Amino acid sequence: MEPLLRLSEIKVVFGSFTAVDGVDLSVAERELRFLIGPNGAGKTTLIDVITGRTRPSGGRVLFGGVDITGRREHAIVRAGIGRTFQTATVFERLSVADNVDLAASYRMGPLRLLRRRRGISDAVAAVLERVGLLRLADRGAGVLSHGQRQWLEIGMLLAQQPRLLLLDEPVAGMSAAERERTGELLTEISADHTVVVVEHDMEFLRRYARDVTVLHEGRVLTEGTVARVQADPRVQEVYLGRDVRVAEPVAAGAVEVE
Template structure:
């Protein structure tokens, strides 16, 4: 089933066109990698889906609802969550409290006052799923870089989104942390739809199935990893070499 449909999406800032007539469809359960050189429009696309940037033209439809004029807050409530290139967690709160706070965003004020003070089943289940149970009562400030990224993903899951948009989730991670993150994304994709912006080509080759390539605000190509890697246009604009150089 189609979960997200983008048609004719154009975003301009003055005379600069950041996105140019983008058509993109995501089906329920997709794990889509979005790649492209710096300035290709990847983050702008996510910003536009989540309401941080308004489209100049085109339509964004999520689960049958048009998002164009909705606020960021309302878009989150429709079931879209995102991370940023720099993790955003509450450092002085424990890991469990960070997840509990994220899980409470749908509650009304009177519900917040009466909610249990101990971690809920939702929080403990997410801690276990993400692999952060041993750190549940540690302050977020004590976590490693990779663990902070996992906590941010855990906080998204607590909001019960249908679509997760992850902006460079393995940037700065160790090889072991990248492997753990790849396994985690594969597991989460069994019951969520995920878009991953990524520059790590080794990570892409190991864990991606569907890849969309952006270049200068346009979709250059889409396909599986092998198809994308063999495309001479990708080799030229993303890998920085011509097809002839790539095959000799």
């Protein structure tokens, strides 16, 4: 079966610096894939290539079998790809519900946008219920906690009905309870969406990741299950070389990386 997302020999060069160096990556429909690696490994640059923020120096991006390499960002959104950033981008002066409603409106025609809306639509309510913010629908987005803002941004993506969600460090700065709720949410979303998560929180990865791709110096170092990746000596060497602590094995063949 053709993967939903296929990257072929992606290369990104900034002057004399090669940020991404011939990356091949395939992600299947309804897969929950984690993308990890030390700082500077090329993770965010790769996401930028997929979403049209950065034009690759070489290689192709195929989405649903269609070549989308170099398309503009708005065209890629309309193709069915959405992303979040490390810092949640929400409209603080609007209510939680209005943020989701506005995100969904890009599919509407100009006449529908001009109509005054009354109350919360069923579609918006369903999204808010899914991300756990329905009770805060009328609250201003500016007063939300850090974790709630991240959930709102995920809800704004879901309102656009994407096939693929790209999430850049969604649990950074969250409390333990917020991380747990986010992990449950991503697991639930991946039942009917494809989700790629860029993440540094290894405890979070161990609990919720299914498949992992490790980048190092712009290349794919290894990929596979969490246990396989943690047991790979090359992964241990990369993280140890960056002063990342490695504890005692948590299972046979597995090394805990923090």
